[in-house]
Amino acid sequence: xxxxxxxxxSKDSIEKLYGEDILxxxxxxxxxxxxxxxxxxxxxxxxxxxxxxxxxxxxxxRARIRKAYDEICMTHYSMFCHLAGAHFQAQxxxxxxxxxxSKANRFRHWEAFESVYLHLGICFNEFSHLWxxxxxxxxxxxxxxxxxxxxxxxxxxxxxxxxxxxxxxxRNNITHYARGxxxxxxxxxxxxxxxxxxxxxxxxxxxxxxxxxxxxxxLDLENTENVIDACDEVLINNLATFLSNKGIRVGW
Numbered sequence: 001x002x003x004x005x006x007x008x009x010s011k012d013s014i015e016k017l018y019g020e021d022i023l024x025x026x027x028x029x030x031x032x033x034x035x036x037x038x039x040x041x042x043x044x045x046x047x048x049x050x051x052x053x054x055x056x057x058x059x060x061x062r063a064r065i066r067k068a069y070d071e072i073c074m075t076h077y078s079m080f081c082h083l084a085g086a087h088f089q090a091q092x093x094x095x096x097x098x099x100x101x102s103k104a105n106r107f108r109h110w111e112a113f114e115s116v117y118l119h120l121g122i123c124f125n126e127f128s129h130l131w132x133x134x135x136x137x138x139x140x141x142x143x144x145x146x147x148x149x150x151x152x153x154x155x156x157x158x159x160x161x162x163x164x165x166x167x168x169x170x171r172n173n174i175t176h177y178a179r180g181x182x183x184x185x186x187x188x189x190x191x192x193x194x195x196x197x198x199x200x201x202x203x204x205x206x207x208x209x210x211x212x213x214x215x216x217x218x219l220d221l222e223n224t225e226n227v228i229d230a231c232d233e234v235l236i237n238n239l240a241t242f243l244s245n246k247g248i249r250v251g252w
Contacts, residue, residue: 003034003035003038004033004034004037004038004039004040005030005034006019006023006029006030006033006034007019007020007023007030009038009039010033010039011039011041011046012077014080014081014084015033015080017084018080018083018084018087018088021084021087022080022083022084022087022225024225025222025225025226025229026083026225026226026228026229026232027229028229028232028233028236029076029080029229029232031232031236032076032232032235032236035236035240035250036049036072036073036239036250037049037073037077040252047252048073049250049251049252050250050251050252051065051066051069051243051248051249051250052248052249052250052251053065053066053246053248054246054247054248057246061139064136064137064139065137065246065248067136068133068134068136068137069137071129071133071136072130072133072134072137072239075126075129075130075133076126076130078126079123079126079127079130079228082119082120082122082123082126083119083123083221083224083225085115085119086115086116086119086120086123086221086224087221089112089113089115089116089119090112090116090214090217090218090221092108092112093109093112093113093116093213093214093217094214096108096109096112098187099187099188099189099213100184100187100189109189109213110179110189113189113191113213113217114174114178114179116217116220116221117167117170117171117174117220118171118174118175120167120171120220120221120224121167121168121171121172123224123228124164124167124168124224127160127164127228127231128144130235131144131147131235134235134238134239134242137239137242138242144157145157147234147235147238148231148234151234151237151238153230153231153233153234156227156230156231156234157231159227159230160227160228160230160231163220163223163224163227164227166194166195166220167220167224169194169195169196169197170195170220172197173195173197177201180195180201180204181201181202181204181205181207182213183205183210185210188212188213188214189212189213190210190211190212190213191210191211191213191216192204192207192209192210192211193207193209193210193211193216194207194209
């Protein structure tokens, strides 16, 4: 089997459109795709790699592993799509140079800002989904912390939880209390540097540190991709090891 390369060999329009952008800070998406997805065209149909499972394995185990594998691949792709959505909305935010120049621009500005965090929040949900699916593949309820500890990467998981907390707080505040507290300086909107959970707008306005919305979005998007990339290394290695130990081959 010839290994496929991402995004060159992808046939998916979203991956083609946003592949290069996302690979800048999430290069292991390409590694995952090349090792576990792949694609070729046969008789007009797109065929991913798939699994070749030893015949001596029980039907129950074979079915569980195949289902979990499909779930992992689907979830990994869904994470990419939400990152692509975040990139799209971040660009929309940058394109509005004067957000307070009209009612329409003000609405578009905040709609784009909020949409970025809705997408990023879902990315972290998908990350948790990936590890649940991998535990299901093993037939175990193994917490992801064990995999990171065994790989000597517990600090990586700690960093992910730190970034996730900030994103989730802002996403939840947006979900329950749209727009949130903000200030305007020199024609630009600013939001509190840190998003705290369960605080009123008046409490938020007491903050002393503010970030311009476009800069806040750019940093949070980059941080999200960086921590997911670091954690993806552990997932990729654990998945490859599990399949190898079971004598399962990825390919056509």
